[in-house]
Amino acid sequence: MALLEVDDLRTYFTSRRGDVKAVDGISLAVERGKTLGIVGESGCGKSVTALSIMGLLAPNARVVSGSVRFEGRDLTELSDRELEDIRGRQIAMIFQDPMTSLNPTLTIGLQLTETMRRHLDMSRDEARKRAIELLEEVHIPNARARLDDYPHRYSGGMRQRVMIAMALSCSPKLLIADEPTTALDVTVQAGILDLLEELRDEHEMSMIIITHDMGVVAESADDIAVMYAGQIVEQTNAEELFDHPEHPYTEALLGALPQVEDENVRQGRLTAIPGRPPDLVDLPDACRFAPRCPYASRNDSCTAKMPELRELRPGHLVRTAHPASERQGAPVPAAAP
């Protein structure tokens, strides 16, 4: 049994125009000690998936159906109180913007020890000692002295390290990192990713990394799920995904990556995906990527009926009528943006 099993999860937001289907029937599994990457562009439901797992949805969002099984327990059926005991202790989360994720009026030490004293029943002194160890573990120099500093005296990268230390303080079994490097300088990003990987192995955690950056998951994920408009469109292990991408959207995402090595590509412009994602309130029964898909023609079956998520090869799921390995001839060129 996997550590976390999400089955047919649907999370909708209430709005004046109707339900916004932010997450619309996704199934995931995170194995013990492995990292799952969830990739997709803004608004595709990555973060809402994470918040649904954590039970931290905004008041106007609700889990409509599906289950989130963590060690066999369905988190969607737990009370708030039971969830609070799991959050931080069993499942921890780090957020995108480290500059605003720490309370400016409390010292780093206080915010770090707070979690441990809450979940582990530690005394003040024990928690302080552990907090220093944690800061050292995330490579904050001179941790003892920095413990009583306020957040404004930490840089962005250091704050993200503190957030990681805080998330790890109770040795959770699962760490969800929602765009952990997006708000950071490029030079700091690699360091944070390395740190996450190092700590995952050390603490024998599982991890979910949510990102829009294929480069991030390439580096750190074992399995990857590509999301588009609230659904999973392709899911397989990292190697397979990068070597044999099947879904046109995945191909387009990989094509949009800057290629530094290739002199010819470097001269040209980055490839963008034409069009926009669909309106999540009013979705037709069709492939959601069809309007932007270079392979879908007007009277295709995929514009009249939603393709199922099918297992193209063992362990390689894809939701499209036009996977790369079934295409014949040259692809229809994408419309110019």
Added chain:
Amino acid sequence: MVLNPQNEELRELTVGREREDGSFEAGAAINQTSLWRDAARRFAHNRAALVAMFAFLLMLAYVVIVPFVVPYDPNAVNFDIAYVNPTWTHPFGTDEFGRDLFLRTALGGRISIGIGFAGTVAIMVVGILYGAISGFVGGWLDNAMMRFLDALYGLPYLPFAIITLAIFGTVNFWTMVIALTIASWFTTARVMRGQIITLKENDYVRAARAVGARWHRVLFRHLLPNTLGVVLVFVFLELPGVVLGEAFLSFLGLGINPPQSSWGSLAQDGYTQYLSHPYIIVIPSVAIAWLILSAFFIADGLRDALDPRTESAA
């Protein structure tokens, strides 16, 4: 940026020199300031606020100290010295019963300012609790609490206080405080609700909840301490309102009973003779204006000082 002598990376970046004992001396002094020290610095650069603060403290000193040093009995009647104009022995003159006004103004100030502070504290407690609960819980409760507040807002301020006093049946220091509090806690509650709702959306609140913090932790650790600046400003905005409200009620004869007096009742004593002995009404009026103006300027200075975006004072 933070410079730490033990931090290797930063040591290279600073223009500085090693001391003989191996410790490190940065080339330029780096001020490590906190929000509050920053605010204090900005406040100190605001001349109007500083003068107001001085005036405010001077008034406090006057009402606290004078009754201990002036040798007269505040309530002793002596018609021989009635209506004495201000002189060295009676700096503010005497009233129709020959009572020293320098002393009675100070004693009246004790009551006026005392009611002012007690009322402000009560308004803060009620307003913060009400606003924080409303904003924190949200949903239908928030809606119900705010509509109730809207209804109260419609009631005129002073008649509301007068009716409350009538219900109590007696007027003394504490019934006055309660009546004025009941009539004027609404704005604080509204502002607090707004503050809490804004703060609730902060990432660090979500982050705290993501590590399992319960509601009381979130409210008392992460939300309320962040409203302290606004609360401080509101203390100095509400204080003049309460003082003025008390003065108004006392002037109408609905306030503190004689022989006790407040600034309002002192002014009322004087208004029948404002042509022959104008100082009797002018002195308590000036005292009221003095306190209110200085409090407003302090509130203004605090607001500027606590908002890092205002650069005018710095």
